[in-house]
Amino acid sequence: MQDQANRFDYVVIGAGTAGCLLANRLSRDPATRVLLIEAGKKDTSPWIHIPVGYLYCIGNPRTDWMFNTEQEPGLNGRSLRYPRGKTLGGCSSINGMIYMRGQARDYDGWAEATGDPEWRWDNVLPAFKAHEDHYRLDGGENPASRGNLRFSDLHGHGGEWRVEKQRLRWDVLDSFAEAAVEAGVPRTDDFNTGDNEGVGYFDVNQRSGWRWNASKAFLRPAKGRPNLTVWTEAQVEALELEQDGTAGLRCTGARLNRAGGAVSVRARREVVLCAGAIGTPQILQLSGLGPAEVLQANGITPKRDIPGIGRNLQDHLQIRTVYKVEGTRTLNQLAATLTGRAMFGLEYALRRTGPMSMSPSQLGAFTRSDDSRTHPNLQYHVQPLSLDAFGEPLHTFPAITASVCNLNPSSRGTVEIRSSRPGDAPKIAPNYLSTEDDRLVAAQSLRQVRRIMGQPAMAKYNPVEWKPGPQYQTDEELARLAGDIASTIFHPTGTTKMGREDDPMAVVDSRLRMRGVKGLRIADAGVMPAITSGNTNSPTLMIAEKAASFILQDA
Template sequence: MSDQAETFDYIVIGAGTAGCLLANRLSRDPRVRVLLLEAGKRDNYPWIHIPVGYLYCIGNPRTDWLYNTEAETGLNGRSLRYPRGKALGGCSSINGMIYMRGQARDYDGWAKETGDPGWAWDNVLPAFKAHEDHYRLDGGEDPASRRNLRFSDLHGHGGEWRVEKQRLRWDVLDSFAEAAEQAGVPRTDDFNTGDNEGVGYFDVNQRSGWRWNASKAFLRPARKRPNLAVWTEAHVQRLTLEEDADGGLRCTGARVRVAGRGEVGVAVRREVVLSAGAIGSPQILQLSGIGPADVLKANGIAPRADLPGVGRNLQDHLQIRTIFKVEGTRTLNKLAATLTGRAMFGLEYALRRSGPMSMAPSQLGAFTRSDPSRPHANLQYHVQPLSLDAFGEPLHTFPAITASVCNLNPTSRGMVEIRSASPADAPKIAPNYLSTDEDRLVAAQSLRHVRKIMSRPAMAKYRPVEWKPGAQYQTEEELARLAGDIASTIFHPVGTTKMGRADDPMAVVDSRLRVRGVRGLRVADAGVMPRITSGNTNSPTLMIAEKAAGFILEDA
C-alpha cells in the first residue's frame, strides 16, 4: 500500500441495503473515520423514488449491473436477466419494496447450523425492531393482538426503516384473497410474526407514496457527519492483503478505481466490511485471492486464502409466473393501454401519491403449503392485477392477472465465479435452478395449487382462463418442464459467503461474520445466509447488517 493512501478506521464496500446501515451505525462514533464505497452513482435518478419506477430501473445501466445467468438446464436452456442494484441504496433502490422477515424457523435453523444461538429468531427479532418504523404504531400501541402478544412486542417504531400500508386495492385481488381462503389459506394482517402462513396485502417500504430505500433511511441522516466519507462511482478492484508478524493474513485496505481519479489505494486501521451483495462480495474476494484455489489459479490469480465456499451455495427464489385471462374487472393491462389512462395515473399520483404509480410490483401475497403434509408454508405467491412476458416488456393487450408462485426453500444450489482477473468482467452466475427432484416436485405442486385457488367460487365471476402455462398440461413431468419454460428469478440471491461452524469446510465467515483466515475483514450482506429465508430477502439483509454493526463495535 502506497504511503499516499488515505486512511480510515472502517471501510465499507457497497452502499446497498447493508452498507448504508453499516455506514450509519459505524459513523455514530465521532472518533472514527468511515469510508463508504459505491460503484454506482447517487440515487438522484427520479425513477428510483417513484414506486412504479422499478420498471425503468431494472435493465437500465444507470441503476442495474445488467447481469445475466448462464444457460440453465433446469430452465430448458434459458438464461435469465439477473438485476442487481447499482446506485446508492443498492437493490433497495430497484426492488419490490416488500417488507418481509421470513419465518422464525429460518433463523432457528441458522442458529443450529452455525452453533450460535445469537442467530435464533428470538435473538434476531430485536435487530429487526431496532430500525423499524411501522405505521401501525404511529398512534401508539395497536389494540389488536396476535398470539396474545402486543403488536409492539413484534414490531418497532421510530427507527429509520419505514413500513407502510399500500395505497391502493383491486377488486380482482380481493377476490383472489377470498378464493385462497376458500382453498384453505387463512387470512392474515401481518406476515412478519415469525409464521407467515396466510393471505393478505403486503406491507411496503414506502413513505407517503414514495419508495423508501436504504440510502434515504440510513445514509441521508448520516452524511452530515464529518467523519463519514461517501465515494460514488468507486469500483473496488481488489482488497489489499498483508502478512502479520506471526504469518497470518490481514486485510489492510483496497484498490479502488474512482471516476475522474483513476485507481487509488485506501488503507484501514480497524476493519474492512464487504457489503457488495451475494454476487459482488464473492467476486471481490476471488479477485483478491480469497476463494477456491482452483478457480483462482485458472484465472491467473495467486491464492492468498484457499476458501472453497466463496461463490458456492448460491440460492435464489425462482418464481413461476402463471397468467390467467379474466373478464368483467379492472386490470392494469387495459387501464394502461390508453394515453388518457396513463395521464390519469400520473394525475392521481401527483395529487395523492396513490394509484398505479404508487404500486409495488406485487400487491397481494400468500404463503401456503404445496401439499398438506408439509410442516410449514413452503410456497409464496406474488399476485398482480396485470400480465406481461417479463419485467421491462409491454403489458399484454388482454385483461389478465399474474399469480407468481415460488418455492421458499429450494434445495438446488448454484455458484458465482469470476471469468477473469479483470474487475470489469461480469462474474459467471449459475443458480442451477430446478436441479433437484425435490424442487421439480414442488414446482409441479405449486402450479396445481394455483389452479386450485383460481377454481374457487370467489373467482368464478371473472371467468378465468389459464393462459400460461396452459390447462392442457397436467402430468407432474409436464408441469415441471413448463415451470422451466415460464419461471424467472425473483431477485433473491443469497448464500455465496455463508456463515458456519469452524469444522464446516464451505463456511466463508464465522457466526460473527469474520472471514476465515483473514483478519480485519468481514462480510455483511445476504451472502452470509447459510440458507435462504422464507420470503423476500431485503429486510433480513438489514437485520444482518444491524447484527454486524454490533459485532464490529463490540470487538473494537
C-alpha cells in the first residue's frame, strides 16, 4: 500500500516562479494537502539576494541547471549558455529582476489562439494586480496613468510581488534616453500599461535594495502551514500514468529521486507541472508523452504521441552593441580597482544603493524596427558597462552596451531529450535567426542603435562603435554579425503551448489542462502560444495566478 505520508491532494513539480505562487494559493485551504517539489537547494546563498549576485548564480551549479544550446546555424555555429534557475524561486532567483508584463496585444493574441476570452488583456490584468505590490501606491497615492485611467486601475498594492524603482542612475544612460527621444521614441514612466512603447528606467522586483524572488514572496507567507510540504533536492524522473478505463490516461503522481533514493508520490486531485519551458517538456518526454519519433529514438515506449511537446520554442535573442565613450565614467573604470569595488560594497552595506543593487540592465526602450510595424517590436536593455560576453571581465576602456532584441521572433525551436536518463540535459535548439524576417529585424536593429547614438544628446561622449563595427553596412553583413555577437536574454517559452482543440500542436487547453491526460495541468512559460513582448518572469506569475483559479474552480 502506498505510504499515506506520500499522498497529497496536489503535487506541484518545480518550485520556481510559478510553482511558489501555486503552492501558496492551493495551500490556503487548510483541508488541502499540497506538496511542492524542487530539484535544487534552498535559496540560502547570499548571492541570490544581493541584486548583482546574478553574476555568481548564473553558471553556478548550485543555482543553475547549466544548460547549453546546440550549435546554432543562425549564430554561425555558436552554442550559447542557457541558464535556468535550480533553487527555490527558480529563475526569479537568478534573473534580471525587471518587472515587465508585455503588451495588451500579446494576451489578446493568446485569446484568439485558444478561443478563450479569459486570456484577453482585460481579463489577465486582474491576475497581474492580484499579487502586485507597487511602490507608487505606497501611502495611498494614486497618480494619473494613461488617458482617463488612474494608476490603481492598472496596478495593484498589498500583494506579494514587490515592484520598486531602481536605486541608482547614470548620466550616460540619461543621455541615451534623451537621444532616443531625439530619434522619435517617446518618454515613459510606466512600461506596464498594456502599451510599453517609450524609453525610461525599468522597475524592478526588489525590496529595499534586496532581490525579491518568488520564494520570499509566496513561500515565506505560507511557512508554517501544516498542509504545505516543500521538498528540495528532489528531482522528478517521470510522471506516474495509468490507464483510466476507456477514457485514456490519468496522471496519478510522480517518481523522483530524493536524497539518493527512489520515492513515489500520489496526487488525489491533480499534478501541476511548473518546471519551465525546458524542464516540463523534458519530464513529459521521459514519461512517454511527446513526439513518438523522439521517444522511440531514445528507447522510450510512447504512452501517447503528442507532437507539440518540446516544439514551438521561442526566445528573445539580444544583439549586444558596444560603444566606446569619452568624458564620463562607466562601470568599466569604477570596477577596475580594488578600492572601487570596496566602495561598492560599503555603499551597499550602508544604504543598499550603488552598483551592487543593480539589475543587469537599467534603462529600457520599446520601439519599432521600421515604420511599417504596427506595434513596438524591439526592446533595448542599456547598460553603463561592456564586456565580450556574459561572465567575461569588463573591458578596460569606458563604454556602454546597448542590447536590442526582436520581441516577436518568427523563428521556432525545439527541446528534446537526448537519452532516457533523467540526469542528461536535453537538447535545446532555439533556431535563432532562421527566418528572413528575423534576419531583417536584426539588421534594422543595428541601424537603429547607430541612429540613436548619432543624436546630439550623445555627442558630448564622442561615441565610437566598437562592436559590431561601423565597417559593416549591408543587411547581409549586419545579419551575419548579429549571429556573431547576439546572445539569449533567457526567455524560453512556448514548448507546451495552449491552443484550440483543432490545433494539432496544442499541448494544453485554455484552462491549462493536458490534452489526453486527466489529472495533469501545466502552469509555466511553456504554455504561452506566443512569447510576450518583453521580459517573461511576471507573465509567468500571471499564468500561475490564472492556473490557481482554474484548479480551485474545477475542484
